[in-house]
Amino acid sequence: MRIGELAAATGVSVRALRYYEEQKLLSPTRSPSGQRHYSDASVARVLQIQQLYAAGLSSKTILRFLPYMESNEVTTEVLHRLRAERERIDKQISALLETRDRLDRTIANAVEIEEQGGVCPHWP
């Protein structure tokens, strides 16, 4: 499949796909004329890349881990990094949970006030 099709299939821009290649996250084959050609498996790979980006991993980090999330060969070195990254994500989750709770309390508080007729924000 060509780059435009892959873009359509994944919802990722053509520019982004070329960027992923630049970052070595993708290695499409080339037609004689130089056009990129992707396998069907690329769709899943791109989606996974997107998910990792969404989790806050950088392209460098993704590059280090992606091969090991697809195959099974893991050095203890990489295992360490995987665990470190897991910890980082864990902390981020905790921080987000705390922030969410804080938002929840703010919202609950606001609703309560609203129900009481509450503090008018447009007070004279």
Place this chain on the structure above:
Amino acid sequence: MRIGELAAATGVSVRALRYYEEQKLLSPTRSPSGQRHYSDASVARVLQIQQLYAAGLSSKTILRFLPYMESNEVTTEVLHRLRAERERIDKQISALLETRDRLDRTIANAVEIEEQGGVCPHWP
């Protein structure tokens, strides 16, 4: 307290504190000579700002919410935005949980292989 002290107290750089002021997140008073002067309450405020940044909120979003997380006056308008942001954070948490699970499976898999003597990554 002066800017350097606040920086030391919060672990945030002096540059960042000036940036926060630029974004209207802080409004220190000024000494006659123009030096910034912060109240003790600024410490907590800066820490909260940091937490919201860490949760992925932009300075604009923080600016909208911060007053309402400290006082109690909330318009239905802002309430809507609070809920929207809560939803966004919720989705981000889900994505992170999924990624963490994925990492966990990868790690577990790797450990299993390792215990079996497994695939040697430095194979001749």
Place this chain on the structure above:
DNA sequence: GTAAAACCTGACATTGACGTCAGAGGCAAG
């Protein structure tokens, strides 16, 4: 065969949250 659509490379532009540097002024200690 020709035009439209898709593709190529290369390069500069953007956004956010700062870092960093220059040049100048402010302030407590000896």
Place this chain on the structure above:
DNA sequence: CTTGCCTCTGACGTCAATGTCAGGTTTTAC
């Protein structure tokens, strides 16, 4: 008074993940 540290403003630099544009080639559709 001067030394040294802190602070000021202003401005340019950075980094990551793209967007966008220019100028040219290739593929597809009629």
